[in-house]
Amino acid sequence: MTSRSWRHIGLANMRYILFLIVLFSPTVSFAAELRFDQSPTTVRAGDTFIVDVTLQTGGDTINAVEGSVHFSSELSLSDVRLRGSVVPLWVAPPEKKEAGVVNFAGVLPGGYSGKGNLFTLVFSANQKGTARISFGGNTAIYQNDGQGTAATLALPALAFPIDASIGTPNVVNIEKDVLPPEPFTPTVSAGEPFGLTGLVLVFTTQDKNSGISRYDISRSYHGTAKESDLSWSAAQSPYKFVAGDSAQYLYVRAVDRAGNTRVAVVRPQEFSPIAFVFDWWPFLLLITIGVVILGTQSRRFLR
């Protein structure tokens, strides 16, 4: 009897029932979602393709995201790109640290609501089969509520076939990064909050295309030294001042993964006679010439 009645409901009446459900629904709410958007959708062995990791906040405003992406052995990760990312500050930029896993953690100060790209994974298809990409159990987003409350999050996985190779493999279009990292301003701070003594230099910036590869540091008594004239060594923020750093200009160089560079300079933290001479030598030279001329004139006058 029951099964008969279900069969006899019919399409029109089912629409009526669905209408009732929607009508009686007091709220229509959507959970936040992290998802994969693959392009192109058809992949053959040997192809290179991209997978955008995108965030849809639903009705939430979120300000932090962390987690991991797991991919099956049919795929090799060629690159991770941050172009168009809505995450301005990465605590841990997306990076493969173990086989088949990309970890990430980022912060969106002030909060973000809407849809946006977190990062883009560039994959190569190794072999025919079924590829799987999913989020790890540690994946979470946090609301901008001042409490760090985890938001309800949907994490749909992606599975797709890799067809047998035919002809020349497709290669993803990758625009060459010709732009330097964003301008930035290093800040001198007390080392105590970092568990360090003395002064530290704090710095960070972004690269809108390929991402930051590393930071270098150099020092000079000259405030307008050329990048190519300086001797650089790798550095991390916070950089702890070493002997002599306070009396010199410190140069911080951000290098993106395409090799483009952006240099920022910090003035000496204490008076340095050498730096003073480098800074003011034209003015000092003029004063010296003036003094010499005046001396000469006054000797003539005295005669």
Place this chain on the structure above:
Amino acid sequence: MSIDRYTISLSIILVSAFLSAPHVVRAEDASSQSYKILAPVVTSGGGYATSSSFSLFGVISEFAHNTSTSLTFGSNPGFAAYTTVSTPTVSATAGSGQVSLSWTAAQGFTGWTVGGYDVGQSTVSGGPYAYTAVGNVTSSTRSGLSNGSTYYFVIIPKDSFGNRIATSTQVSATPVAATSTTGPAVGGGGSISVSTTLPQVSASVILSGRAYPGSTVTILKDSVLQSRVPVQESADFTSTISNLQSGTYLFSVYAQDTNGNQSSTVTIPVTVVSGVTTSVNGIFLAPTIDVDKVQVKKGNPIRVFGQSSPESAITIAVNSDTELFFQTASDKYGVYSYSFLTAPLEIGDHSTHSNAAKSGEVSGSSRQIAFKVGSEDVLKGKMTDIKKSLRGDLNGDGRVNLIDFSIVAYWYKKKGFPAAYDLNNDKAITLIDFSIMASHWTG
């Protein structure tokens, strides 16, 4: 095809199951300073029926606003649960024969969620517009446009049934002919596109909107302070950020009112193109909000106040088991203040927030302000005391910015950190600590 009794039975079962779900909106007690409604039943007239396994309520409907009014009270069907959304902030970037639009997601109030958007397009300022449904997205590129002609756009959020709920501020852009090309793709089964190395011309972004008279608007680019703009009596502000490279930037805008209270932050992703100025119009900053007591004796009044755009309609929501809504207006200085009796509120923790509406535009939600209902009144301290306890300001410089971020990042997942850096007191530095810091970010 007629609806038989089986269908009706199934309908009742499904609807009953749906209505018994935790997110069902029920009428709650409501009150103002002059009247009180206890145990209201939201119904179309048929009452409701219950059993031990289900509840069946009548249809929730609002046949008219502001019915049953007198000089001392007004009874609104729906109990003032108005379906409003914040109007999107829209950016327009001109390209060759096209304009790229992006906008902030419309934020629904009282549990309401946006179902999609229409893009309105016109060659005449103010319309009429030709509308295109673009789905539930926050960007759209309008192509097939004439270079040199100015186009005007509005964004319209819609509900789940396709009803248009709000209209954004108009934004305009003039497509220009391309001055550069992308390198040709290599043919065959695969290709690699090599971009031409173009001379980079800096781009600009113009941000404009409404704040509060006498306030200061702060603009951050990718979380870093870019400018502070003093706001005049009109409450309107405009700021131009120049010397940008091509790319996507996250602009964050907030205001600090004349009492030093900070608004919630509006964050707008903007993709800029070399040599092109992008306009971001219609930033409607949410009101600031504060309360005069951190704890109020149950039954006593508590005052909610803040600043907004002048002469705006202000909706104050009190989040608690008994959700309350109040409406008031800001004065010509943008100041609003509203006191309500706390008799309907349970003893315990509560919070309140507000939003503003003016000229058809609706702001997003203000920050949430917490207060307690207890056995005695406890007045709130002065602003200077509050500033001292700005969460996330780890180096004590009165700001929450990249230095504080660097400090937490340094201790991330490490041991031996100072206890003060563990913002949620869970004995570890995790992303939750970053989240707490990010919600208090000043740049």
